[in-house]
Amino acid sequence: MSSPKLTVHHLQIGQGERIPWLLEELNIPYTLKLYKRSPLLSPPELKAKHPLGASPVLEDHTDPSNPITLAESGAICEYIIHKHANGRLALPPSHKNFADYLYWFHFSNATLQPGLFRRAMTRGTVGENDVRFKGNNARVINAVTHLNNRLLATGAWLAGDDFTAADVMTGWCFSTMRQFEPIDLTGYDGILNWLKRIGEREAYRRAMSKADPDVDVEEGLSAKGPPVIEMFVKAMALKL
Ligand SMILES: N[C@@H](CCC(=O)N[C@@H](CS)C(=O)NCC(=O)O)C(=O)O
Known part of the structure; x- marks a missing residue:
């Protein structure tokens, strides 16, 4: 098989950062x-x-x-892993943590991210005192607590001892995505220690410096998180 000829199109400050990060982890060349x-x-x-x-x-x-x-992004991660990386950064069905890998790989796009978006929308449209905001907020807190408990249990990565694409899929929800919907992570030590481990990965740093050189990575990994984009808050409140 000839060497991969991949081009990644990334809208800055967004979930597209997952793909350069995955490719840097896998040491696969790409055009960005x-x-x-x-x-x-x-x-x-x-x-x-x-x-x-x-x-x-x-x-x-x-x-x-x-x-x-x-x-x-999930399909792209799976495509790269299976087409160009011999399954690296996924767990195979024979692995005892295969089910964990699948669950946490899908969790960010299927549950966490839609929940965060619904919370942002209801805050903007009906306000924090409305029962619809409160319901969405409770679901977000439940999802974040669930993920925090998982990371406290593994003491390492979402699928277990091994860093996998499940971590790549989820990382952005707590780093850059907090520019759209804030989450104060104070007290969520499982997530904070995991973000610290992510920040120690050279491939993550390399990807962010290429994909979003203007993003303050330290803010994204911190408990308080980055400042929110005011224009997005206004858009959620239908004020644009
Ligand atoms: N489920 C898709 C969502 C893609 C998506 O909504 N991307 C955002 C970036 S965070 C985007 O492109 N927004 C601009 C637009 O939709 O015009 C994925 O995981 O790739």
Whole structure:
């Protein structure tokens, strides 16, 4: 198999950061195309890359007779791992923690992130005293506590002792995504120690310096988190 010819399209300050991070961890070369939000959503050049119009998008031109364009960060991670990395950073079905790996790989996009987004929307539209905000807030706290308990139990990574793509999928929810929806992590020591371990990974640092050089990585890894993007808060309150 010839060496991979991958292009990653990443809308800055967003979940697309998962893909450069994964590729840096796997030591797979790639071309990175960066896009600025316009003003909050994708610019036309990025929208043109895929019918979803969202980031990340992966283009794979390794096999000229079968060029691939793929969206959905989870699908992209699985594609890279199985197509170009012989399954590295996934756990195989034979591994005792296979079910944990699958569960935590999917948890961020299937539960945590939609929950955070719903909470942001209800705060903006109906306010923090409304029962709908309170319900969404309770679900977020439950999900964050569940994840914190998992990390306290493993004392290492989400799938267990091994760093996997489940950590790559989830990291951004507590680092950069807190620019959209704040979470004060004070007292969540499982998550804070895990973020510290993530910050110690050279591949994470390399990816962030390439994908989002203007993002303050230390703020994203801290208990209080980064400042929120005011324009997003206004958009959630339908005030743009
Ligand atoms: N489920 C998709 C979500 C993609 C998504 O919504 N990406 C955001 C970046 S955080 C985006 O591109 N937003 C701009 C837009 O939708 O115009 C994934 O995991 O890749």
